[in-house]
Amino acid sequence: MLKSKLVGLGAALTLGVLTTAAFAQDKPVAGEVKEGSLKGKTLTFVSYGGIYQDGQAAALKEFVDKSGVKLLNDGPTEIAKLQAQVESGNVTWDVVDTGDLPPYVHCGKLFQKLDLSKLDVSKIPEGQVGECSVPAMNYGVVLMYNKEKYKDNPPQSWADFFDTEKFPGVRALDGSGDPTGGLLEQAFKVAGGDPKAMTAADIDKAIDVIRKLGPDTIYWKTGAESQQLAESGEADMLMMWTGRAMTAVKNGAKYAPAWQDWLVVMDQMTIPVGVKDTDAAYALLNAYLGKQSQEILAQQTSYTPINNDAQPKVDQSVAAFLTNTPERQTQGYKQNIKFWVENFPLAQEKWSALMAGN
Amino acid sequence: MSALEPTTLSAERRAGWAWRPFALTLPALVLLAAVIGYPLITIVLRSLSEPEWGVQNYAWFFGAPVNLAVLQRTFAISAWVTLVCVVCAYPYAYLMTAVGPRVRLVLVLCVLIPFWVSGVVRTLSWVILLQDSGVINSLLRSADFAGIRLIRTQTGVVIGMAQVLLPFMILPLYSVMKGIDIRLVQAARSLGARPSRAFFTVYLPLSLPGVYAGAVIVFILALGFYITPALLGGPRSTMLSTLVQTQVLSLLQWGRGGAMGVVLLVTTFLLLALAAPVMRSRHREAGRR
Numbered sequence: 001m002l003k004s005k006l007v008g009l010g011a012a013l014t015l016g017v018l019t020t021a022a023f024a025q026d027k028p029v030a031g032e033v034k035e036g037s038l039k040g041k042t043l044t045f046v047s048y049g050g051i052y053q054d055g056q057a058a059a060l061k062e063f064v065d066k067s068g069v070k071l072l073n074d075g076p077t078e079i080a081k082l083q084a085q086v087e088s089g090n091v092t093w094d095v096v097d098t099g100d101l102p103p104y105v106h107c108g109k110l111f112q113k114l115d116l117s118k119l120d121v122s123k124i125p126e127g128q129v130g131e132c133s134v135p136a137m138n139y140g141v142v143l144m145y146n147k148e149k150y151k152d153n154p155p156q157s158w159a160d161f162f163d164t165e166k167f168p169g170v171r172a173l174d175g176s177g178d179p180t181g182g183l184l185e186q187a188f189k190v191a192g193g194d195p196k197a198m199t200a201a202d203i204d205k206a207i208d209v210i211r212k213l214g215p216d217t218i219y220w221k222t223g224a225e226s227q228q229l230a231e232s233g234e235a236d237m238l239m240m241w242t243g244r245a246m247t248a249v250k251n252g253a254k255y256a257p258a259w260q261d262w263l264v265v266m267d268q269m270t271i272p273v274g275v276k277d278t279d280a281a282y283a284l285l286n287a288y289l290g291k292q293s294q295e296i297l298a299q300q301t302s303y304t305p306i307n308n309d310a311q312p313k314v315d316q317s318v319a320a321f322l323t324n325t326p327e328r329q330t331q332g333y334k335q336n337i338k339f340w341v342e343n344f345p346l347a348q349e350k351w352s353a354l355m356a357g358n
Numbered sequence: 359m360s361a362l363e364p365t366t367l368s369a370e371r372r373a374g375w376a377w378r379p380f381a382l383t384l385p386a387l388v389l390l391a392a393v394i395g396y397p398l399i400t401i402v403l404r405s406l407s408e409p410e411w412g413v414q415n416y417a418w419f420f421g422a423p424v425n426l427a428v429l430q431r432t433f434a435i436s437a438w439v440t441l442v443c444v445v446c447a448y449p450y451a452y453l454m455t456a457v458g459p460r461v462r463l464v465l466v467l468c469v470l471i472p473f474w475v476s477g478v479v480r481t482l483s484w485v486i487l488l489q490d491s492g493v494i495n496s497l498l499r500s501a502d503f504a505g506i507r508l509i510r511t512q513t514g515v516v517i518g519m520a521q522v523l524l525p526f527m528i529l530p531l532y533s534v535m536k537g538i539d540i541r542l543v544q545a546a547r548s549l550g551a552r553p554s555r556a557f558f559t560v561y562l563p564l565s566l567p568g569v570y571a572g573a574v575i576v577f578i579l580a581l582g583f584y585i586t587p588a589l590l591g592g593p594r595s596t597m598l599s600t601l602v603q604t605q606v607l608s609l610l611q612w613g614r615g616g617a618m619g620v621v622l623l624v625t626t627f628l629l630l631a632l633a634a635p636v637m638r639s640r641h642r643e644a645g646r647r
Contacts, residue, residue, distance in 0.1 A: 080606050177607075
């Protein structure tokens with residue numbers, strides 16, 4: 001009796017030591033994956049399709065080849081669909097790329113709180129790791145203006161963007177969905193407010209500044225549309241995603257960026273609540289954060305990588321719109337995420353009223 | 359062969375008629391119940407139960423002026439689209455009945471080929487045509503006319519939607535018109551009616567069932583349009599589907615989105631119920647003539 005108990009204790013101790021050792025060995029390094037570790041398993045990665053998701057798939061190719069996992073791509077990301085999966089207890093999306101606010105708005109409810117011991121986040125730019133998310137890539141919302149229209153007196157800031165007297169011309173804004181917190185903060189500044197002290201009641205003031213741009217203002221619905229507006233010259237000043245701005249310039253649009261206070265935005269990587277194999281999802285995330293993966297991603301999509309060591313080989317036109325250079329980093333404007341997460345429904349309600357012509 | 363046989367047969371037939379048509383429609387009924395009935399009931403229930411039981415979502419809908427404005431606009435745009443479709447489709451469908459088989463084939467293809475092209479592609483083509491620097495405005499300007507604002511206006515949205523929906527008007531119209539005996543018009547003419555009189559008192563009433571059928575289909579399809587108004591319109595031509603999308607996909611307010619859908623559906627039923635007696639009486643009139 002006693003002997004067997006002792007043996008049991010010994011076995012337990014040995015096991016304990018072994019697991020500790022295994023843990024020590026398993027301290028994750030971004031981009032590394034164990035050979036054959038996910039053989040026979042399937043992961044579903046969800047993102048927004050197009051060149052972007054193709055680039056992400058290319059960035060994950062090494063992970064797939066090495067781990068032996070079967071990677072399925074699905075999309076586009078829709079939080080409502082994810083909610084339906086989580087509520088019905090049948091989550092088929094293992095890793096989900098989202099816009100910048102949802103992981104904060106639904107943290108712990110739709111998205112898992114991340115266990116950072118399972119990820120190597122040491123190379124991620126400062127301040128970008130959320131409780132429920134790591135960044136998927138960085139980009140910017142930038143003010144683009146028609147060089148031929150404004151010639152020697154170009155707009156230099158969002159204040160100029162909102163000043164239709166000094167800078168006449170058609171404006172185009174992102175009307176693709178959710179309000180852009182950073183833009184509303186800039187508009188509030190134009191209304192004489194201090195974005196850092198913004199309250200819920202100030203959202204109206206910010207939206208009024210945008211409303212005053214007048215009925216000729218264009219609200220583009222897709223990134224492709226914004227690019228088309230620049231290439232055809234339909235709009236004189238545009239609020240544009242850097243990727244689209246880069247492509248428009250590459251295609252010959254005579255537009256230039258005003259970098260001061262460009263709005264820092266990012267996509268997020270998340271693991272939904274209730275996925276079947278959390279560890280496999282972590283393995284994917286950790287591989288995605290690696291230097292090489294991020295270089296491939298940047299090269300294929302022209303988005304800014306989120307690994308500080310990454311040095312993608314890109315041509316000049318792409319490099320001109322990467323947002324991680326020291327100069328861009330000092331010019332960038334970061335929205336008050338906490339404020340917009342707390343006031344998301346209110347801001348969305350006011351914004352969609354503006355989008356519906358009221 | 360006894361004389362009784364035919365009676366037995368018809369009795370059998372009569373007995374069979376009671377269930378056979380029903381049995382044949384069973385697959386369709388099951389499908390409809392599964393893909394229309396069940397989701398519809400779910401939507402109604404969620405609109406009344408989220409976040410808690412009650413009519414809060416409906417109170418919200420009717421309490422916000424923007425919702426009512428957009429609802430009204432949705433019906434107005436759909437009515438305009440229907441009108442444009444009737445005006446364009448009527449002569450076209452008539453032409454299809456009047457020409458020989460070869461030309462008719464060409465006309466049918468002209469209707470059907472755009473029908474097979476995705477709505478998004480067609481809408482984007484309209485963007486190229488309608489935009490300020492687009493084909494139409496370039497032509498106008500090269501002819502020394504002032505350019506006109508077409509894109510991001512309700513006019514642009516109506517043009518784009520009418521083109522997408524035109525086949526749904528032409529095809530029912532054509533199927534009714536090809537059944538009209540053109541000799542009736544000739545008879546009217548031979549009895550001294552002017553061409554316009556012959557058309558308005560003989561041909562038009564006979565073709566009205568096609569107009570009604572097409573108009574109802576186009577109107578109802580137009581109410582749910584999303585992509586075309588989003589790409590061709592601006593904020594002032596946003597339709598209800600866009601607001602539903604914001605509520606459900608962005609705010610996860612399934613209850614509010616459901617309530618909007620239910621309001622749209624019920625309003626549509628009410629309008630059709632109001633229009634039904636008019637249509638029916640016209641039918642009878644047409645039949646009498």
